[in-house]
Amino acid sequence: MVTNATIETLLNRRSIRKFKDEAIDADTIATLETVAQHAASSQFLNDWSAIRITDPAIKAKVAEFGTQPYIATAPLLYLFIIDEHRNARIAERKGIDPSSDDFNLKTSYRFAQAQNDAVLALHAMETAAFSLGLGCVILGSPLNNINGLIELLNLPEYTYPVLGLAIGKPDQEPALKPRMPRDMQFFENTYPADADDTLATLAGFDAEVHRYYDLRQADRPVDAFSDQIATISRQDVSGKTLLDKAAAQGFQLDK
Amino acid sequence: MVTNATIETLLNRRSIRKFKDEAIDADTIATLETVAQHAASSQFLNDWSAIRITDPAIKAKVAEFGTQPYIATAPLLYLFIIDEHRNARIAERKGIDPSSDDFNLKTSYRFAQAQNDAVLALHAMETAAFSLGLGCVILGSPLNNINGLIELLNLPEYTYPVLGLAIGKPDQEPALKPRMPRDMQFFENTYPADADDTLATLAGFDAEVHRYYDLRQADRPVDAFSDQIATISRQDVSGKTLLDKAAAQGFQLDK
Numbered sequence: 001m002v003t004n005a006t007i008e009t010l011l012n013r014r015s016i017r018k019f020k021d022e023a024i025d026a027d028t029i030a031t032l033e034t035v036a037q038h039a040a041s042s043q044f045l046n047d048w049s050a051i052r053i054t055d056p057a058i059k060a061k062v063a064e065f066g067t068q069p070y071i072a073t074a075p076l077l078y079l080f081i082i083d084e085h086r087n088a089r090i091a092e093r094k095g096i097d098p099s100s101d102d103f104n105l106k107t108s109y110r111f112a113q114a115q116n117d118a119v120l121a122l123h124a125m126e127t128a129a130f131s132l133g134l135g136c137v138i139l140g141s142p143l144n145n146i147n148g149l150i151e152l153l154n155l156p157e158y159t160y161p162v163l164g165l166a167i168g169k170p171d172q173e174p175a176l177k178p179r180m181p182r183d184m185q186f187f188e189n190t191y192p193a194d195a196d197d198t199l200a201t202l203a204g205f206d207a208e209v210h211r212y213y214d215l216r217q218a219d220r221p222v223d224a225f226s227d228q229i230a231t232i233s234r235q236d237v238s239g240k241t242l243l244d245k246a247a248a249q250g251f252q253l254d255k
Numbered sequence: 256m257v258t259n260a261t262i263e264t265l266l267n268r269r270s271i272r273k274f275k276d277e278a279i280d281a282d283t284i285a286t287l288e289t290v291a292q293h294a295a296s297s298q299f300l301n302d303w304s305a306i307r308i309t310d311p312a313i314k315a316k317v318a319e320f321g322t323q324p325y326i327a328t329a330p331l332l333y334l335f336i337i338d339e340h341r342n343a344r345i346a347e348r349k350g351i352d353p354s355s356d357d358f359n360l361k362t363s364y365r366f367a368q369a370q371n372d373a374v375l376a377l378h379a380m381e382t383a384a385f386s387l388g389l390g391c392v393i394l395g396s397p398l399n400n401i402n403g404l405i406e407l408l409n410l411p412e413y414t415y416p417v418l419g420l421a422i423g424k425p426d427q428e429p430a431l432k433p434r435m436p437r438d439m440q441f442f443e444n445t446y447p448a449d450a451d452d453t454l455a456t457l458a459g460f461d462a463e464v465h466r467y468y469d470l471r472q473a474d475r476p477v478d479a480f481s482d483q484i485a486t487i488s489r490q491d492v493s494g495k496t497l498l499d500k501a502a503a504q505g506f507q508l509d510k
Contacts, residue, residue, distance in 0.1 A: 107495075229342045
């Protein structure tokens with residue numbers, strides 16, 4: 001393996017869910033936010049924004065939505081959002097009516113690309129934070145209550161929550177989670193016609209994950225990977241359907 | 256600003272679209288792919304894969320879909336995909352029928368999270384490549400022909416293309432693209448109630464983008480940002496609608 005400081009940072013990434021009660025200084029915050037802005041953006045639309053949540057009452061509410069108390073203790077907390085609202089206002093100033101049928105920033109394609117752009121920016125910030133010795137965890141759990149988030153953060157038309165990011169000085173040192181064999185995840189030229197070819201090395205990975213204990217649950221082993229997948233594949237996620245909530249925010253994902 | 260090698264890499268990121276005709280060695284490829292695998296994954300579902308495209312005929316076809324000839328010249332080319340196919344096969348081995356109504360990896364929530372995971376992995380790879388002095392460009396253009404991509408790469412049920420990534424030794428040195436003022440993209444605690452508050456610094460940014468010349472089009476100035484947004488907001492993207500194509504791949508995005 002080739003290596004350098006950046007690659008070491010990326011290979012040693014792990015989720016940090018316990019933070020020291022120490023604020024992050026303004027200079028570091030400026031750096032992290034500027035780095036996020038330098039990620040790529042599809043067609044230079046810059047169609048994401050992020051809400052920096054500093055109000056303890058709002059943090060507590062986001063933690064409640066996510067049913068993860070540690071979220072409220074994060075010294076630095078962001079919610080990254082799809083943001084075509086700013087672009088709609090800019091287009092309006094150029095005489096375009098966002099409610100018209102030929103305003104296409106509210107379509108499924110733009111929604112997906114804006115989501116990608118938000119994640120690129122978030123990952124740039126996460127990587128920069130880790131490189132500075134900070135700890136982070138990416139948060140999907142606040143999306144348990146998308147309507148609640150939208151109301152809490154006053155998210156306007158043509159915006160939609162994507163992911164949160166909690167950052168702070170780490171107060172835990174969890175073990176690195178195992179990764180699947182590379183040939184289970186990277187394929188050459190085409191997807192293998194025989195899906196079982198992608199699972200030839202699954203048994204070994206199952207055993208490896210079974211041995212892995214997360215610091216979060218040091219008292220019990222994590223399931224084998226296959227068992228986790230089987231369980232999660234039937235988890236009820238019906239409260240998190242996208243189309244109705246995105247439509248309420250003005251998106252037309254059927255287009 | 257705080258700095259280190261990783262932050263420098265992230266701040267100096269720019270899209271590279273011209274590559275030297277030199278192959279990337281196997282050790283570097285292994286590093287880049289391993290780094291991608293170390294990105295975070297929602298609920299550890301590992302619900303993405305990547306196709307490493309080495310066959311010149313397939314590269315040429317992807318370049319044709321994207322109408323970007325340079326794609327065919329990329330020494331290293333990936334397409335990152337949402338992959339719940341592998342997980343469906345794993346669940347099947349545990350006695351679960353993926354076609355049943357309580358198999359939830361095909362829902363809109365899982366689709367969105369898998370898309371996020373694919374982008375996190377792609378960005379980790381992009382960052383590692385830049386840190387090694389390689390150049391990259393993230394590719395949305397192959398999605399101009401989603402059905403074509405699905406057929407070309409033999410993408411099975413419960414998979415969906417997200418983004419491509421072209422990597423190689425850079426053979427151009429484009430200028431850094433301007434970024435919008437931070438207060439246009441980062442807000443505190445809530446989205447500003449008066450959207451015009453987010454545009455107070457727009458005029459300056461418009462002027463800055465107007466002055467910016469991309470190496471790709473050194474003979475003509477790029478439009479002001481506002482003009483770009485207005486133009487793109489009415490571009491026809493109707494060929495790229497998500498729902499029908501995702502449904503054909505087995506996803507139920509209305510759930």
